[in-house]
Amino acid sequence: MKFTSDKPKLDHVMKLPTTPEAYHAFDIPISFKYLYTLEGDKGEVFTQRIRVREYVIWLHVITVNKRMEAKEVQTILHPTPSKAIFTLHYMLQNRVMAKLQHHGQVELREGEGEYNMFFVPPIQHDAYFDPGVYVCFHIDLPPHLLQRVESELPLLMYLLRMMEANNGGTINEEPYWIDSGVRRCIEEIIECKLSGQEGRSFLYTRCEDLFMHFLEDFTDITPSPEEPRYELTDKDTAAIYGVRAYILQHLHLQFTFDELADRFGIAADKLRYGFPRMFYRKMAMFLKEQRMIRSMELIKTTRLNVSIIANMVGYRDVEEFSRAFRQYYGCCPLQEKRH
Numbered sequence: 257m258k259f260t261s262d263k264p265k266l267d268h269v270m271k272l273p274t275t276p277e278a279y280h281a282f283d284i285p286i287s288f289k290y291l292y293t294l295e296g297d298k299g300e301v302f303t304q305r306i307r308v309r310e311y312v313i314w315l316h317v318i319t320v321n322k323r324m325e326a327k328e329v330q331t332i333l334h335p336t337p338s339k340a341i342f343t344l345h346y347m348l349q350n351r352v353m354a355k356l357q358h359h360g361q362v363e364l365r366e367g368e369g370e371y372n373m374f375f376v377p378p379i380q381h382d383a384y385f386d387p388g389v390y391v392c393f394h395i396d397l398p399p400h401l402l403q404r405v406e407s408e409l410p411l412l413m414y415l416l417r418m419m420e421a422n423n424g425g426t427i428n429e430e431p432y433w434i435d436s437g438v439r440r441c442i443e444e445i446i447e448c449k450l451s452g453q454e455g456r457s458f459l460y461t462r463c464e465d466l467f468m469h470f471l472e473d474f475t476d477i478t479p480s481p482e483e484p485r486y487e488l489t490d491k492d493t494a495a496i497y498g499v500r501a502y503i504l505q506h507l508h509l510q511f512t513f514d515e516l517a518d519r520f521g522i523a524a525d526k527l528r529y530g531f532p533r534m535f536y537r538k539m540a541m542f543l544k545e546q547r548m549i550r551s552m553e554l555i556k557t558t559r560l561n562v563s564i565i566a567n568m569v570g571y572r573d574v575e576e577f578s579r580a581f582r583q584y585y586g587c588c589p590l591q592e593k594r595h
Contacts, residue, residue, distance in 0.1 A: 268293040286455045311463040318390040334380045341396040346371040349391035355382040370431035432473040495522035
């Protein structure tokens with residue numbers, strides 16, 4: 257995502273080796289850093305970009321200087337993606353009125369703590385800024401990442417295809433709230449000081465958490481008034497954390513919901529209720545996701561053949577594993593192995 261003013265030839269873009277002192281509070285060491293200086297002393301945009309597998313993380317700090325012209329109160333910047341993207345957008349400081357071409361205006365608000373999922377085509381869009389400092393954070397997602405949930409969320413895929421056909425728009429009808437869990441994930445990304453593969457793995461997990469939280473909001477997994485609600489005790493919470501840790505350590509095993517509930521001394525209904533509310537996805541989706549992540553790591557870092565890897569992540573049948581892998585990553589395991 258690049259930013260230009262109304263006179264882009266007078267703007268200046270510079271790739272930075274380190275974060276300028278003025279922006280140290282936002283520094284993510286693992287990121288690529290850019291500084292856009294806008295023509296006519298309008299201000300500047302400090303941008304950080306991090307690619308972690310399918311996701312691209314962006315953090316923009318936009319400083320708009322006070323204008324001397326009496327008639328022109330607002331500064332107009334033009335965010336322009338290099339290709340069509342689906343993006344989860346969070347406004348962290350201040351508010352902006354943005355206009356997606358072919359779609360109309362949408363207000364990006366921090367004060368109310370809201371976020372949106374957009375489809376943004378690769379053309380110039382408009383954002384209107386008063387003097388001040390703005391902080392926005394977004395995560396870009398490729399279409400195939402969304403396709404992996406097509407069978408479970410056909411309505412989402414229908415809306416995504418409508419957005420593509422209409423050249424852009426907002427996926428969710430109303431903005432979703434940035435709750436404490438979402439805010440914590442974003443803070444952990446911005447404050448991440450890890451580097452190398454450790455840092456990328458950590459950031460990937462946080463991106464997955466935010467994506468799954470969006471799916472939770474989109475499907476509204478909060479129980480209806482007719483469904484039972486449970487008060488989770490400290491013992492229940494500890495048991496659910498134990499279930500999650502057990503899954504991560506035993507991806508090669510087959511187990512049922514009731515077996516895990518019995519093992520950790522929690523009622524199956526409480527486990528079924530509590531797991532998605534603590535970890536933003538249902539347990540079956542979490543298990544599949546972790547098996548796919550582990551299988552990709554094994555493909556990339558070992559010389560094991562695909563049938564052995566399939567067994568190591570809980571698939572007894574190679575064809576079943578290959579179908580699941582293709583659905584999740586958009587390619588077959590052998591293609592990744594050749595890379």
